[in-house]
Structures are given as C-alpha cells and as structure tokens.
Amino acid sequence: MPEQNFDLVVLGGGSGGYAAALRASQLGMTVGLIEKSKLGGTCLHVGCIPTKALLHSAEVADVTRESAKYGVTSTFGGIEIGAVTKYREDIVASKYKGLQGLIKARGITVIEGAGRLVSPTSVQVGDDLITGKNVILATGSYSRSLPGLEIGGRVITSEHALELNFVPKKVAVLGGGVIGVEFSSVWKSWGADVHIIEALPHLVPNEDEAISKQFERAFRKRGIEFTLGVRFQSVTQNDQGVVVTLENGATIEADILLVAVGRGPVTANLGYEEVGVTMDRGYVLTNERLATNIPGVFAVGDIVPGLQLAHRGFQQGIFVAEEIAGLNPIVVDDLNIPKVTYSDPEVASVGLTEAKAAAEHGAENITTYDYSLAGNGKSHIIGTTGSIKVVRVNDGPIVGVHMIGARVGELIGEAQLVVNWEAYPEDLAPLIHAHPTQNEALGEAFLAIAGKPLHAI
Ligand SMILES: Cc1cc2nc3c(=O)[nH]c(=O)nc-3n(C[C@H](O)[C@H](O)[C@H](O)COP(=O)(O)OP(=O)(O)OC[C@H]3O[C@@H](n4cnc5c(N)ncnc54)[C@H](O)[C@@H]3O)c2cc1C
Numbered sequence: 001m002p003e004q005n006f007d008l009v010v011l012g013g014g015s016g017g018y019a020a021a022l023r024a025s026q027l028g029m030t031v032g033l034i035e036k037s038k039l040g041g042t043c044l045h046v047g048c049i050p051t052k053a054l055l056h057s058a059e060v061a062d063v064t065r066e067s068a069k070y071g072v073t074s075t076f077g078g079i080e081i082g083a084v085t086k087y088r089e090d091i092v093a094s095k096y097k098g099l100q101g102l103i104k105a106r107g108i109t110v111i112e113g114a115g116r117l118v119s120p121t122s123v124q125v126g127d128d129l130i131t132g133k134n135v136i137l138a139t140g141s142y143s144r145s146l147p148g149l150e151i152g153g154r155v156i157t158s159e160h161a162l163e164l165n166f167v168p169k170k171v172a173v174l175g176g177g178v179i180g181v182e183f184s185s186v187w188k189s190w191g192a193d194v195h196i197i198e199a200l201p202h203l204v205p206n207e208d209e210a211i212s213k214q215f216e217r218a219f220r221k222r223g224i225e226f227t228l229g230v231r232f233q234s235v236t237q238n239d240q241g242v243v244v245t246l247e248n249g250a251t252i253e254a255d256i257l258l259v260a261v262g263r264g265p266v267t268a269n270l271g272y273e274e275v276g277v278t279m280d281r282g283y284v285l286t287n288e289r290l291a292t293n294i295p296g297v298f299a300v301g302d303i304v305p306g307l308q309l310a311h312r313g314f315q316q317g318i319f320v321a322e323e324i325a326g327l328n329p330i331v332v333d334d335l336n337i338p339k340v341t342y343s344d345p346e347v348a349s350v351g352l353t354e355a356k357a358a359a360e361h362g363a364e365n366i367t368t369y370d371y372s373l374a375g376n377g378k379s380h381i382i383g384t385t386g387s388i389k390v391v392r393v394n395d396g397p398i399v400g401v402h403m404i405g406a407r408v409g410e411l412i413g414e415a416q417l418v419v420n421w422e423a424y425p426e427d428l429a430p431l432i433h434a435h436p437t438q439n440e441a442l443g444e445a446f447l448a449i450a451g452k453p454l455h456a457i
Pocket residue numbers: 011012013014015016017034035036037038039040041042043044046047048049051113114115116138139140141158179266270300301302303308309310311312313342
C-alpha cells in the first residue's frame with residue numbers, strides 16, 4: 001500500500017481540523033490534512049457563514065420596510081431568492097478560495113478522500129496509507145433528527161433550508177435553540193409565518209432565564225409564534241404541506257417543517273472503535289488536554305462533547321497543535337467560550353448564568369446588574385431595545401455577561417476578556433468606552449455593578 005508520512009495527520013478539514021493544520025505547520029510540522037468534501041467544513045459551507053448571509057438579507061428587508069421611520073423613502077418589493085442565493089454563494093466561494101490559498105501557502109498537504117483510522121498512527125484513504133507521529137480526529141457533525149422522524153420531502157434540515165429556492169409562506173420549526181431561531185428570524189423577516197416547537201420551557205433554553213424570557217417577548221412582538229414545553233409527536237406530509245402533531249394533541253400546518261434538534265457526531269464506521277478509542281454515544285472522549293485514551297491520538301471540534309461552535313473548534317485545533325509541540329497551552333473551559341445566537345434580536349453570553357453562579361457561589365455571595373439598552377444612545381439610534389446583565393461574585397470578579405439586542409454579538413469580545421481574565425468591576429470602571437457606541441452599554445453595566453452608575457439609577 002503506498003504510504004505518505006507526516007509529523008501530523010488531521011482527519012477532517014473543518015474549523016477544528018484546518019485550524020490544527022495551520023498552527024502545526026507554523027510550528028514547523030509537516031501536515032497531511034484529509035478531507036472528503038470541501039476544506040472549511042460545516043461552518044464555511046453550510047453553517048456559520050451562509051446563515052449569516054441570509055440573516056443580513058433579512059435585516060436589509062426589515063430596514064427597507066421600516067425606512068420611513070428614518071426619513072428614507074423606499075418600498076419593500078419582496079425577496080428575490082435567486083439573488084439571495086448568489087450573494088450567499090459568492091461569499092462562501094470567496095472565503096473558500098481564501099482558505100484553500102492559505103492552506104497551500106502554509107505548505108500543508110491536502111489529501112482528498114474519505115479517511116478511516118486503521119492504527120494509532122495511520123489513516124487509510126482509498127489505497128493510500130497516511131501515517132503521522134500524531135493523529136487528530138476532526139470529523140465534525142451532522143444534523144440530527146428524532147427517533148421515527150424521517151427527513152425528506154417537506155421535512156428538512158438546516159442544510160436543505162439553506163438551499164430552498166423559494167420563500168415559504170408558513171414554516172414549522174422543530175427546536176428553539178440557535179439554529180431553529182436563526183432560520184425562524186430569517187423567514188419571518190422575509191415575510192413567512194413561523195411557528196417554533198420547543199420541548200423545553202424556553203426558547204434559547206441554554207441562556208440565562210431572564211434573557212430567554214426577553215427573547216420570547218421580542219419574537220412574540222415580531223409575530224413569531226411558538227409552543228413551549230410540549231413535545232413533538234408526529235408529522236404527515238403531502239403535495240400541499242405538512243401537518244405537525246404535538247403530544248398535547250395540537251396540530252400545526254405549514255409548507256415545510258425544519259428539524260433543528262441538534263447535531264450528532266460524525267464518527268460511525270471510521271475505525272475509531274476498532275483502534276480502541278474510547279467513545280460515548282458516538283462522541284470521542286478526551287481528557288481536558290484533548291488527548292484520547294490512545295497515545296498520540298487527539299480529537300477536536302464537534303465530535304468532542306460540549307459546545308458545538310466553530311470558534312471552539314479553532315481554539316481546540318490551535319491548542320492540540322501547540323500541545324503536540326510541547327508548548328503547554330492553557331485550557332479554556334467551555335463555560336468561558338463566548339456564545340452568540342444570531343437573529344433579530346441577537347443574544348450573546350459568556351460565563352455563568354445567574355442561576356449557575358448562585359448554585360456555585362451561593363445566592364447571597366453574588367450580585368447581578370441589568371443595564372437596559374434604553375439608556376444607550378447608539379441602541380436608540382439603530383432602533384433596538386434589550387439589556388446587558390452582568391453577574392459578579394461579591395468582592396470578586398465578573399463571572400458572567402448576558403446580552404440581548406440588535407448587534408450585541410459584536411460586544412461579546414470584550415465580555416469574554418473580562419470573564420476569562422477574571423476582571424473586577426472596580427478595575428474596569430475607570431476604563432473608557434467610546435460614546436456613542438453600543439459597547440458603551442457594557443461600560444455602563446461595569447460602572448453600575450462597581451457601585452457608580454452613570455446613565456442609570
Ligand atoms: C446552520 C448552522 C449554523 C451555524 N452557525 C454557527 C455560528 O454562527 N457560529 C459558530 O461558532 N458555529 C456555528 N455552527 C457550528 C459550526 O459550524 C460547527 O461547530 C463547526 O463547523 C465544527 O467544526 P468541526 O471541525 O468540528 O466539524 P466540521 O466543520 O463539520 O468539519 C468536519 C469535516 O470533516 C470532514 N470529514 C468527515 N468525515 C471524514 C472522513 N471520513 N474523511 C475525510 N473527511 C471527513 C467533513 O467533510 C468536514 O469537512 C453552525 C452550524 C450550523 C449547522
């Protein structure tokens with residue numbers, strides 16, 4: 001069997017895998033990066049980037065409808081889906097080209113084809129054996145469904161939703177987590193009626209409860225319907241549409257049903273079990289340094305239990321490359337990874353929710369402060385409401401920041417520095433935020449929780 005030898009073999013060229021390859025090549029390693037489809041993986045081709053293009057189109061639609069409020073005369077004539085598709089595809093194609101160029105410039109060898117782990121140091125691709133001193137597993141995730149819920153026809157996943165060549169009139173969305181609310185937000189802005197079904201008691205259920213409740217109010221105000229705390233039972237479909245039945249007997253009729261109930265790890269039949277890698281329900285188990293139980297074999301990205309986010313994949317890829325190089329990189333806990341829900345409104349958070357901070361430190365030992373964006377000039381100018389909630393340990397650091405409102409995702413960078421650096425509000429309060437920015441609202445929240453609010457009581 002023909003053999004290619006590298007210092008590092010990476011199986012999967014998505015966010016986690018390609019980040020590992022880039023960092024390892026910087027550190028002087030020879031790298032073989034195996035990819036069966038397209039470099040960039042889910043995030044670039046069917047995840048983060050194309051969905052944000054749709055959300056921007058949705059925002060433009062809303063701004064056009066509301067333009068008279070800002071003294072601009074315009075008429076919203078509708079959505080031309082062909083033009084939206086071109087805009088989305090052009091962005092992805094340009095980023096894809098850039099990534100391919102970067103991988104090439106760094107001297108990384110890309111091996112096209114489906115790989116299978118055949119020993120702790122080798123992956124088979126077709127008839128070739130690709131060997132490395134170390135191997136990183138980075139095969140990503142797929143859209144999951146529920147037992148008995150078959151995907152097909154009018155029952156679609158996010159991959160199909162991206163490719164729709166029409167704007168549905170009525171959509172049912174199963175799942176009120178990030179992916180479900182993103183598409184709901186887009187379709188509503190494009191003029192569809194949307195109904196979300198969520199088995200848990202709240203939309204965006206992983207967020208601080210106060211933020212989830214505000215989010216629900218905002219979606220309700222936009223006319224997005226939702227049923228919470230009720231489970232899906234069944235769906236039927238015909239040429240006209242779908243009928244979704246819930247466990248409480250209620251039915252929802254729609255043109256299509258988007259199934260957005262989470263993502264499962266792509267690990268089946270890839271040789272992981274045969275080589276002896278410890279797995280749990282399809283996920284690859286690692287220690288906190290992302291090493292599997294097999295010496296020299298690491299795992300990164302969505303196949304590792306925890307938050308399934310592209311920037312977690314990037315960080316884990318960099319981490320493992322540095323770990324292999326002996327640089328002893330620092331571990332960042334999943335808790336302190338920033339999360340953004342991209343929709344109208346946006347939600348952004350990092351660190352402990354109020355409930356988790358109370359459980360960890362004792363309710364009497366924490367303080368929270370809610371700064372309303374009503375007090376923030378720039379938020380008023382762009383026409384958004386919302387809030388920033390800061391959680392601190394008394395006489396201690398800020399341990400959580402939770403935000404809701406248009407564009408708050410852009411503020412999470414500062415929040416994650418504050419939480420990860422365990423900053424005290426008293427140290428942050430003297431530092432200056434530019435006026436008028438939405439970022440200033442974070443500064444106001446820090447001032448307030450340090451006991452000296454400026455534009456707040
Ligand atoms: C609709 C949607 C929106 C999202 N939006 C965001 C967002 O805004 N922000 C965010 O942070 N995250 C977002 N995500 C999540 C993000 O896309 C993932 O967390 C990220 O892509 C995970 O990276 P990964 O490297 O683990 O896996 P992937 O990106 O899935 O990459 C895995 C790669 O491995 C390849 N592969 C699999 N098996 C083999 C094999 N046997 N041989 C060779 N190659 C193989 C695949 O082809 C793929 O390219 C979104 C996801 C979806 C679905």
